[in-house]
Amino acid sequence: MQATIALIKREYLEHRGAFVYGPLILLAVMLAAAIYAVLDIDFGGEFTESLPTVLRFYETGFAMSAAGWLVYLIIMLFFYYADAFAADSRNNSMLFWKSMPQSDLKILSSKVAASLTVFPTLILLALALTGVIVYLPTVMASDFLGGFAPPSLGETAGAWLNVMVSALVIFVIALLWYLPFLAWVGLLGTMVKKWAIPLAFLIPAVIGLFERVVTRNFLVDGVFWTFIADRFELKFDGLDFEGYWLTGQPWNGLELAALMLNGTDWVQLVGGVAVAVIFVYFASEYRRRFVLA
Numbered sequence: 001m002q003a004t005i006a007l008i009k010r011e012y013l014e015h016r017g018a019f020v021y022g023p024l025i026l027l028a029v030m031l032a033a034a035i036y037a038v039l040d041i042d043f044g045g046e047f048t049e050s051l052p053t054v055l056r057f058y059e060t061g062f063a064m065s066a067a068g069w070l071v072y073l074i075i076m077l078f079f080y081y082a083d084a085f086a087a088d089s090r091n092n093s094m095l096f097w098k099s100m101p102q103s104d105l106k107i108l109s110s111k112v113a114a115s116l117t118v119f120p121t122l123i124l125l126a127l128a129l130t131g132v133i134v135y136l137p138t139v140m141a142s143d144f145l146g147g148f149a150p151p152s153l154g155e156t157a158g159a160w161l162n163v164m165v166s167a168l169v170i171f172v173i174a175l176l177w178y179l180p181f182l183a184w185v186g187l188l189g190t191m192v193k194k195w196a197i198p199l200a201f202l203i204p205a206v207i208g209l210f211e212r213v214v215t216r217n218f219l220v221d222g223v224f225w226t227f228i229a230d231r232f233e234l235k236f237d238g239l240d241f242e243g244y245w246l247t248g249q250p251w252n253g254l255e256l257a258a259l260m261l262n263g264t265d266w267v268q269l270v271g272g273v274a275v276a277v278i279f280v281y282f283a284s285e286y287r288r289r290f291v292l293a
Contacts, residue, residue: 003102007110011084012118018076019119023126026072027133030065034136055151058138059159059251065130066167073123073171074178077115081186082196084111085283086291105284108186112280115182120171127167131160165253169260173269177234180272183279190283190291204228231272236263 012019085108135156151159181200188196188203208225239259 004106004110004113007102007107008114008118011111011114014087015080015084015114015119018080019122022076023069023072023123027126027129030130030133034133054138055155055159055250058134058151058156059163061134061138062131062160062163063166063251065134066127066163066170069123069127069130070167070171070174073120074174077119077175077178077182078185079197080115080119081111081182082189082200085186085189085287086193086196103284104288105281108190108280108284108287111186112179112183112276116175116179120175124164124168124171128160128164131163159251162251162253162256166251166256166260169257173260173264174234176269176273178232179276180279181232183276183283187279187283187286190287231268236260237265239263 138151138156185196185200188199192199204225208228211224236259239256
């Protein structure tokens with residue numbers, strides 16, 4: 001267990017640029033933008049018809065930030081898997097202890113563990129700070145949206161907690177949902193190194209084209225391509241985020257979490273995780289057998 005923790009710590013130290021320094025830079029830019037909004041931007045009355053309260057303004061800004069941070073996390077993890085699975089070719093030492101080599105499966109498993117625990121936690125911390133920053137333009141908006149008082153600290157704290165709860169649930173589901181795609185590019189990274197990213201898209205595209213040639217139908221997507229396209233899109237049955245927002249009701253984190261959990265296709269999610277496990281195992285075996293020091 002201590003070896004696994006040390007390996008995960010190594011992943012953090014080697015990739016903190018994307019998951020610590022990058023988010024800090026983005027937070028600094030957001031803070032500067034929020035201060036600029038407070039000082040110079042006139043919101044006018046254009047939002048009065050669509051926003052029932054200024055608190056909804058805060059919830060909307062914070063929720064959109066959560067979506068943005070989720071996209072950032074998935075993109076960074078995609079590049080992380082493409083690089084990390086091949087970056088330390090057969091250097092199986094544990095952090096600074098060169099005399100304690102670990103198995104290839106444990107090395108790659110530690111990378112997956114870091115991608116599902118440490119790195120998402122860092123992005124969630126960045127999201128939590130974003131919720132504080134979003135409060136600045138919210139207070140300013142109340143001065144321009146006639147008849148609206150700025151939300152109290154208690155109301156804002158409640159909204160912050162509700163958005164964070166729903167963000168935590170969607171982060172967990174999204175990470176597990178996209179894990180097979182991440183493991184796929186990790187497997188390719190182990191085998192072909194820098195060519196992993198283009199091949200991660202090219203190979204499915206070639207298979208989809210071959211399927212169309214075999215079926216002699218170039219205008220309709222085949223079963224494989226349709227499955228990949230549907231599988232790549234994360235959606236929740238019975239939940240419409242836009243419709244939920246338009247109701248004007250306060251953001252309810254627990255209710256949204258329940259709707260997302262109920263609307264998740266758990267069969268596909270669990271199946272995808274199983275495929276990811278197979279990809280990681282094959283990557284470790286290829287690394288053990290063919291990747292030289």
